[in-house]
Amino acid sequence: MKPVHLCALLPPEAETYFKQLLSWLHARYVQTFNGNHWRATLPFSSEALLQVNWLCEKLREQVHGFSLYASWGVPAPDFPFAPFPFNLHVETGIFGTGKHPTTQMCLTALQHLPLKGKWVLDIGTGSGILAAAALSQGAKVVATEISFTAAKQAHKNLSVYESSSWAVIVCDLASGLRGTFDVVVCNISSEALLCLLPDLDRILPVGKLVASGWMASEWRTVRKFLNSHGLRLSSWQFLNGWMAVVADR
Ligand SMILES: C[S@@+](CC[C@H](N)C(=O)[O-])C[C@H]1O[C@@H](n2cnc3c(N)ncnc32)[C@H](O)[C@@H]1O
Structure with a gap:
């Protein structure tokens, strides 16, 4: 079964808490870069997406200014995403700047x-x-x-x-x-x-x-x-x- 790729951007003081949450989810291949950029792999299960959502909610309770991305079945992209490479004009009130x-x-x-x-x-x-x-x-x-x-x-x-x-x-x-x-x-x-x-x-x-x-x-x-x-x-x-x-x- 394809694994779940997890990427996170976290303030450095969240490290211990994040590692604890990851261990509860049996995360593997946990890597950290520059003190705030994390990558890990979660074992696949049909409820893996809900586990990632649980992780996100737990982080929200204690951590400010984080970003959490996970994917299954998609090659892990560069995270944070690169800006949309085309020139679009988007007036206020219209959805689709590429930032959401x-x-x-x-x-x-x-x-x-x-x-x-x-x-x-x-x-x-x-x-x-x-x-x-x-x-x-x-x-x-x-x-x-x-x-x-x-x-x-x-x-x-x-x-x-x-x-x-x-x-x-x-x-x-x-x-x-x-x-x-x-x-x-x-x-x-x-x-x-x-x-x-x-x-x-x-x-x-x-x-x-x-x-x-x-x-x-x-x-x-x-x-x-x-x-x-x-x-x-x-x-x-x-x-x-x-x-x-x-x-x-
Ligand atoms: C979340 S925005 C997505 C815009 C763009 N596709 C993107 O991904 O950034 C949803 C868009 O769907 C339009 N929309 C909402 N209900 C719709 C409907 N019933 N039929 C067609 N368009 C609808 C809205 O006006 C809005 O522009």
Whole structure:
């Protein structure tokens, strides 16, 4: 079974407490760099993500100014993440600067997928950041957005890419879309994801779902719904209480 990779940035005074928490979780290969940067491996279990969330909550009780990232099924990235390498204009009130944990984990998940020539649907595109990432990897993209203002912003940001490779549509989730996609990416709330799942059966008969936008404490509910729609988990990520998954069918 693939192990769980854990990375943390912690103030030096948290060392003893963090080591204690890691030993309770049977962490292995614990390494520290520059006194504040940690890496470790946790044994895989179906509840590993909830254990990482427990670790994060324990740290919150006693430590200020830390960052905790974990992943399973994704090669451990450089942490903290490098800034998004494209020039996006993001007006106040529009989501998608690339700084939010959920966006960062979706970007990491997309980087590890072969997207060249694939059809990608980005639901709730905001500034267009995930659509831009998929386009830069050679995909063709349809992006949906419920807010007209955000859709206009995404349209502007995507206009640097070949116009025949993308479209931005104002609609509710995937309603009204015809055809099928190879990859669906959505950074939306768990409630919105649950509303989307019945439509996914139609638009993603075979392919990958990259999803984020909810807290790790909601994982049991989200996992149940993914399973009930025939989606099999292939990776997950955790960053400071938020989570992202890639699921296949
Ligand atoms: C968390 S933001 C994600 C933005 C961007 N994709 C990112 O990852 O940074 C969620 C976006 O989904 C949009 N949204 C919310 N509900 C929606 C719905 N029912 N249909 C389409 N878009 C929706 C919001 O307006 C917002 O721009």
